[in-house]
Amino acid sequence: MASMWTDLLASFLMEGESKLLWRGDGPGIGRDARISYSSLLGRYSARAYLIEEQGVQTLVPLEVAKRRLKNTRFAITKRSSRGLQADWIGLDRHGLVIAEAKGSFDLGISPWCGPSTLPATVETAINQAERTELINRYTGRRLRAKRWAVASRWGTQNNEREPTMIAVRDLGQSYQHENAEAVEEEGYRELAEALLRADSEFVKDGLTGSRVGGSDSSRDSPIPLPIRIGELALDPSYSAALGPFGQLPLRNQDDLEMVRESLKTGAPVAVASFSDSYYRHIMFGRWPFPRVFGEGFWPTDDPVLRKRPLIGESARSLVIERHGLTVSWLDHDQDIALML
Secondary structure (H helix, E strand, O other): HHHHHHHHHHHHHHOOOOOOOOOOOOOOOOOOHHHHHHHHHHHHHHHHHHHHHOOOOOEEEHHHHHHHOOOOEEEEEEOOOOOOOOEEEEOOEEEEEEEEEEOOOOOOOHHHHOOOOHHHHHHHHHHHHHHHHEEEEOOOEEEEEEEEEEEOOOEEEEOOOOOOOEEEEEOHHHHHHOHHHHHHHHOEEEEEEEHHHHHHHHHHHHHHOOOOOOOOOOOOOOOOOOEOOOOOOEEEEEEEEOOOOOOOOOOHHHHHHHHHHHHOOOOEEEEEEEEEEHHHHHHOOOOOOOOOOOOOOOOOOOOOOEEEEOOOOOOOOOOOOEEEEEEEEEEOOOOOOOOE
């Protein structure tokens, strides 16, 4: 399924473009299909923007966050009975983050150029972010939060619009400081533990093929295994390969053979490995936390982007390491092995 979606989206894109520019009128035929594509792609473009550009440390889907916070002092509520809530609850180094994302194929020009006007989809996102609140069950007071509304407008071959992203923070949020309290350090610890655990569990379950958020009796419990990719040796990890075969959890030698055969054809293959020691540290350990306001230690590494030399070759392999997750793009003659 992963390769099908990759091929499908690639076929929609203009060739030779550095921008996200779609062929023809863009993906999907008819309004409903275009809304669905726009919503899906806008959601993850916004997530990438907030994490890469705005220092957001973790983002958890709203429904997952609600379940995770059930046994804590915090609860997610809705400011009014009507309308939808935001997509995500998260944290940056300073406190709580609430974020809503939108995607659009709007043909308008002036609302997307600003600075005095905003597209309707951005206004809707702002309202959803405003509508979403986190309260302290003990005091009944809502918590101060950065609220983000992020919208993407897709450029296409036919409409000749520039791909555009608008990000708005805290617009119209004066009410939040009335009867609102800051997240103090102990509460920040509790929030971070709950959200980081939810995020880590989803990464592990996604790589191993387990049912996300719960046990799957139809599968054996995944076992973290040491893995070697070329000269890169990783400690016990939950690993999966991603390529033309889709997403393949790496559990035995048969799985590796499929990866090797794909590499021989020159097909792009990546391996994602989630460290078991990191996962256990997040799920069961304790760590120092940053102050609520101000820079400090965070229990995840900064992003590391490396070019690692291949064994016996002058070519170089791309590896990205962050937050316990290592992703390596394999070269066609690069060996891969599980330490079973």
